[in-house]
Amino acid sequence: ILNVEQSPQSLHVQEGDSTNFTCSFPSSNFYALHWYRWETAKSPEALFVMTLNGDEKKKGRISATLNTKEGYSYLYIKGSQPEDSATYLCAFLARDNYGQNFVFGPGTRLSVLP
Amino acid sequence: GAVVSQHPSWVICKSGTSVKIECRSLDFQATTMFWYRQFPKQSLMLMATSNEGSKATYEQGVEKDKFLINHASLTLSTLTVTSAHPEDSSFYICSASLGPQETQYFGPGTRLLVL
Numbered sequence: 001i002l003n004v005e006q007s008p009q010s011l012h013v014q015e016g017d018s019t020n021f022t023c024s025f026p027s028s029n030f031y032a033l034h035w036y037r038w039e040t041a042k043s044p045e046a047l048f049v050m051t052l053n054g055d056e057k058k059k060g061r062i063s064a065t066l067n068t069k070e071g072y073s074y075l076y077i078k079g080s081q082p083e084d085s086a087t088y089l090c091a092f093l094a095r096d097n098y099g100q101n102f103v104f105g106p107g108t109r110l111s112v113l114p
Numbered sequence: 115g116a117v118v119s120q121h122p123s124w125v126i127c128k129s130g131t132s133v134k135i136e137c138r139s140l141d142f143q144a145t146t147m148f149w150y151r152q153f154p155k156q157s158l159m160l161m162a163t164s165n166e167g168s169k170a171t172y173e174q175g176v177e178k179d180k181f182l183i184n185h186a187s188l189t190l191s192t193l194t195v196t197s198a199h200p201e202d203s204s205f206y207i208c209s210a211s212l213g214p215q216e217t218q219y220f221g222p223g224t225r226l227l228v229l
Contacts, residue, residue: 031215032215034217034218036218036220042222043118043207043219043220043221043222043223044158044207044209044218044220045220046217046218046219049215049216049217051215089157089158091158093214093215095215099171100214100215102148102160102163102214103160104150104157104158104159104160105157106156106157107157
C-alpha cells in the first residue's frame, strides 16, 4: 500500500503571509504528482500535474516544486488571501509493469484569517 | 476548467436497496473516470478507475459485485451500490479526465446515508 503524507495537517495564517506545505510520497515507480485544492461545499479543483524531477509550476500566487528522487513536493502560496482557505490535496500516481496506483494524501487544511 | 456533474447530491435509502449515482462530464469527452469514497475525517480513497467501453479496474479491497461501475459513454459513468447497508454510508465523488494520468475534474460528490 502506497503511503502519501502531507504536513502540516492544518495551518492558520494571517492575510498577507506566505506559506508552504509538504507532500511526501514513495520515490520508486513515480509517474506523476497532482495537487488539488478543495474548498468547502465545492468540487476539488486541479492546481498542478507534475511529472519531471525538478519541475516547478506556478499559477498566480501559488507555485509548486517536485523532487522525485527524495519523494517530496512543496506547495507555496505567496501573500495568502482569505479566499485561499481550503484543503490542499496532493495525489501520487505510481506506475510499474503491473499497472498503476493513484493515492491521495490526507490534505493540509489552510485557514487564512483576515 | 471542465465541468463534471454528479447526481444525486444526497440520497437516503433503506438497508437492502440499491442506489445508482451518475457522473457526467458536461463539456468534454472523458476517456477515464474515477470513483472515490471519503470516510469522515479521511482523505479520498480511490475505489475504481473506469475507461469508456471497458471493465472498471477496482482497487484492492473494493468489492466489484457490491460497487458496480458502468462507463458506457465518454460522458457518463455510473456507480451502483448494490444492497446497500449502513456501513456503505459515505461521501462518494467522481472525477473525469482525458487519461489515467491527466488532470482530474471532480464532480460535487454524493452523500449516501443508508438507514
